[in-house]
Amino acid sequence: MKSFSFSTLILRSPYLSPNPFLRLQCRGIAKVRLKWVKNRSLDHIIDTETDLKAASLLKDAIKRSSTGFVTVKSIADWQKLLGLTIPVLRFIRRYPTLFHEFPHSRYANLPCFRLTDTALLLDQQETSVHQIHESDTVERLCRVLMMMKNRAIPLPSLRPLEWDLGLPCGFERSLIPKYPDHFRLVKASNGDWCLRLMEWAEEFAVSALQRSNESSELGDAYRQFKRGRTTLAFPMSFPRGYGAQKKVKAWMEEFQKLPYVSPYESCRQIDPNSDLMEKRVVGVLHELLSLTLHKKTKRNYLRSLREELNLPHKFTRIFTRYPGIFYLSLKCKTTTVSLREGYQRGKLVNPHPLTRLREKFYHVMKTGLFYRGKGAALIEKEGILLNNTAEEMVENGLDVESDETGDDECLEDENSQAEESDSD
Numbered sequence: 001m002k003s004f005s006f007s008t009l010i011l012r013s014p015y016l017s018p019n020p021f022l023r024l025q026c027r028g029i030a031k032v033r034l035k036w037v038k039n040r041s042l043d044h045i046i047d048t049e050t051d052l053k054a055a056s057l058l059k060d061a062i063k064r065s066s067t068g069f070v071t072v073k074s075i076a077d078w079q080k081l082l083g084l085t086i087p088v089l090r091f092i093r094r095y096p097t098l099f100h101e102f103p104h105s106r107y108a109n110l111p112c113f114r115l116t117d118t119a120l121l122l123d124q125q126e127t128s129v130h131q132i133h134e135s136d137t138v139e140r141l142c143r144v145l146m147m148m149k150n151r152a153i154p155l156p157s158l159r160p161l162e163w164d165l166g167l168p169c170g171f172e173r174s175l176i177p178k179y180p181d182h183f184r185l186v187k188a189s190n191g192d193w194c195l196r197l198m199e200w201a202e203e204f205a206v207s208a209l210q211r212s213n214e215s216s217e218l219g220d221a222y223r224q225f226k227r228g229r230t231t232l233a234f235p236m237s238f239p240r241g242y243g244a245q246k247k248v249k250a251w252m253e254e255f256q257k258l259p260y261v262s263p264y265e266s267c268r269q270i271d272p273n274s275d276l277m278e279k280r281v282v283g284v285l286h287e288l289l290s291l292t293l294h295k296k297t298k299r300n301y302l303r304s305l306r307e308e309l310n311l312p313h314k315f316t317r318i319f320t321r322y323p324g325i326f327y328l329s330l331k332c333k334t335t336t337v338s339l340r341e342g343y344q345r346g347k348l349v350n351p352h353p354l355t356r357l358r359e360k361f362y363h364v365m366k367t368g369l370f371y372r373g374k375g376a377a378l379i380e381k382e383g384i385l386l387n388n389t390a391e392e393m394v395e396n397g398l399d400v401e402s403d404e405t406g407d408d409e410c411l412e413d414e415n416s417q418a419e420e421s422d423s424d
Contacts, residue, residue, distance in 0.1 A: 145197035208290035236324035295342025
């Protein structure tokens with residue numbers, strides 16, 4: 001499928017003036033100030049997946065260790081790296097079904113941790129999922145690089161997104177060398193290694209918004225959009241009370257009427273201070289979050305890609321300006337951005353096979369937390385690792401709070417905190 005050309009839209013849109021590009025640059029949509037609204041369901045998901053990610057990173061670290069274990073001394077200062085709000089030792093002891101504690105052979109008072117048989121089996125299953133869906137991972141990584149200004153991304157900026165994008169552990173060694181026609185590691189002028197896209201894949205240059213409209217019952221709208229007769233609208237899911245407000249409704253209608261600029265198109269012709277550029281920024285952030293497995297990531301990870309994505313300096317204000325598209329969470333002493341359309345009633349709408357395996361991983365974590373020493377025996381007895389599907393495990397206790405409208409709660413004090421943290 002051919003990618004949509006922004007210049008084609010400018011020439012074909014029937015509702016634009018004889019000089020449409022100039023009109024788009026000068027057009028001004030209403031500026032509406034919205035209160036930040038807390039969503040308990042999404043906050044709960046972010047809270048649980050923070051522990052899930054930390055446990056997964058610890059598992060990978062132990063797996064990479066030459067000794068097959070780690071000492072508490074070697075991981076003591078990893079709290080910030082893992083995104084934890086408690087000490088690492090306290091965290092790792094919570095999950096005896098994954099991490100087996102034993103004394104050091106030379107220093108009896110030095111706790112050590114290795115992976116349990118359950119954790120090793122889960123790791124084998126994860127490796128199998130990566131191998132089966134490797135082509136999907138390559139495509140996702142290509143799309144990320146295609147959005148970058150120079151079709152390249154520094155490894156220090158990509159590594160924090162490794163878990164969110166579903167890249168295998170040590171992807172620069174295990175995945176990149178297998179696809180020399182797609183990727184290449186190059187050294188930048190500042191000495192950092194960068195991952196560069198070797199070949200532009202036209203079939204990948206279609207955003208998630210375009211694909212969802214093409215494959216859904218709105219396919220006719222997408223076909224008209226390709227002919228330049230209409231625009232694509234972002235899905236909106238407003239907190240309770242927002243959607244009915246006339247000023248918000250009018251603002252969003254004006255915003256949706258602006259032409260949709262694909263994140264894979266060049267934006268050099270767009271005025272950086274125009275409303276059209278703002279919609280282009282929304283489209284870029286929407287696409288990048290769509291490429292993550294859990295439809296969310298930390299805001300600081302996006303900030304590190306600002307220049308590569310050609311985003312304005314204070315682009316993070318977009319998240320609070322468009323609460324119908326994005327949700328900004330302040331859980332776990334950090335700021336996480338989620339795509340609202342990616343979740344329904346507290347669950348991912350289209351879960352990736354790797355996210356289903358991570359659900360299984362989290363279920364094993366919870367079993368160890370609830371039953372402590374008996375957790376491993378219960379896992380073997382129930383046969384969870386081999387027989388239970390992700391849906392069955394959800395029914396057995398993995399379910400999270402439902403994403404009801406009532407989960408949204410407007411908090412004035414936290415609203416100011418979100419706005420302050422949103423300034424660069």
